[in-house]
Amino acid sequence: MHNLPFDKPGHFYRGNLHTHSTRSDGRLSPEATCAYYRDLGYDFLSITDHFMERYGYPITDTRPFDTPAFITLLGAELHAGQTLSGEIWHILANGLPADFPRNLPDESAPQLARRALDAGAFVTVAHPAWYNLSEEDVIALGQMHAIEVINGISADHNDKIDSMYMLDVMLSRGYRYNALATDDTHFKPDFRDTLRGWTWVKSESLTAGSILGALKRGEYYSSTGPVIHSVEVIPGDVIRVRCSPCESVFVSSKGSWAQQKHGHNLTEAEINIRRLEKPYCRVTVRDFNGGRAWTNPIWF
Numbered sequence: 381m382h383n384l385p386f387d388k389p390g391h392f393y394r395g396n397l398h399t400h401s402t403r404s405d406g407r408l409s410p411e412a413t414c415a416y417y418r419d420l421g422y423d424f425l426s427i428t429d430h431f432m433e434r435y436g437y438p439i440t441d442t443r444p445f446d447t448p449a450f451i452t453l454l455g456a457e458l459h460a461g462q463t464l465s466g467e468i469w470h471i472l473a474n475g476l477p478a479d480f481p482r483n484l485p486d487e488s489a490p491q492l493a494r495r496a497l498d499a500g501a502f503v504t505v506a507h508p509a510w511y512n513l514s515e516e517d518v519i520a521l522g523q524m525h526a527i528e529v530i531n532g533i534s535a536d537h538n539d540k541i542d543s544m545y546m547l548d549v550m551l552s553r554g555y556r557y558n559a560l561a562t563d564d565t566h567f568k569p570d571f572r573d574t575l576r577g578w579t580w581v582k583s584e585s586l587t588a589g590s591i592l593g594a595l596k597r598g599e600y601y602s603s604t605g606p607v608i609h610s611v612e613v614i615p616g617d618v619i620r621v622r623c624s625p626c627e628s629v630f631v632s633s634k635g636s637w638a639q640q641k642h643g644h645n646l647t648e649a650e651i652n653i654r655r656l657e658k659p660y661c662r663v664t665v666r667d668f669n670g671g672r673a674w675t676n677p678i679w680f
């Protein structure tokens with residue numbers, strides 16, 4: 381059994397789970413931010429303002445901007461303590477209650493993250509590459525749902541948009557994390573931080589509860605362009621992938637292990653994983669523009 385979303389009931393809904401508004405250091409109001417993503421055709425959005433004293437510990441209430449075709453998850457980017465390199469922690473929490481209590485006196489990052497998990501949130505280790513988070517940091521935080529593998533604004537801040545390396549290192553060490561691609565939108569001048577990364581969540585309905593449940597079960601995939609239509613694990617140790625036209629399909633696992641298929645306008649690939657050193661692998665699809673889509677790790 382696995383947690384792949386493709387054969388689960390429901391529809392795929394597209395969303396961005398990391399966004400800032402004028403309730404912290406973003407440039408657009410919560411209403412305008414929701415309208416921006418709604419007009420792009422997104423199905424859901426989570427505004428995750430910096431949960432800090434200087435902003436009054438905001439949980440930005442976006443529910444008034446929900447429509448039948450566009451819903452929001454309440455959330456925040458949580459901050460506490462210090463990483464090993466001496467910076468304050470960044471922890472993404474989607475699906476927080478509106479009355480999530482502010483940081484407790486001397487609360488550590490692991491304690492704050494634990495409190496968000498206990499409150500029912502989908503909790504992600506935000507942008508490891510952006511501030512050189514180490515393996516020891518991630519282990520010390522405790523088990524969370526996901527690692528943010530694409531953080532859009534980092535592209536034009538310090539050219540460290542991609543944290544896939546941290547996900548693979550943690551998987552190789554036996555920890556179970558899913559992958560998450562986001563924009564981390566601020567709408568700052570000179571920063572292109574929209575349409576950098578998003579998630580496709582398989583959900584039975586477009587409601588905050590259903591989307592949140594699917595996220596926590598890992599029933600989604602992340603993309604910066606391509607669409608993955610299906611990934612099947614076929615008896616006989618074959619993985620069959622169907623996707624939008626692409627140039628390369630990879631199945632990768634521990635260390636350098638990988639099998640791949642390259643071609644022009646590939647929309648289907650069968651990849652033999654007989655020699656895969658289990659217990660997990662993950663699928664990557666890459667298109668002509670360098671756009672990529674990633675399944676969450678498939679655990680056997």
Ligand SMILES: [Zn+2]
Nearest residue numbers: 457470506507
């Ligand atoms: Zn951050």
Ligand SMILES: [Zn+2]
Nearest residue numbers: 398400457564
């Ligand atoms: Zn952020």
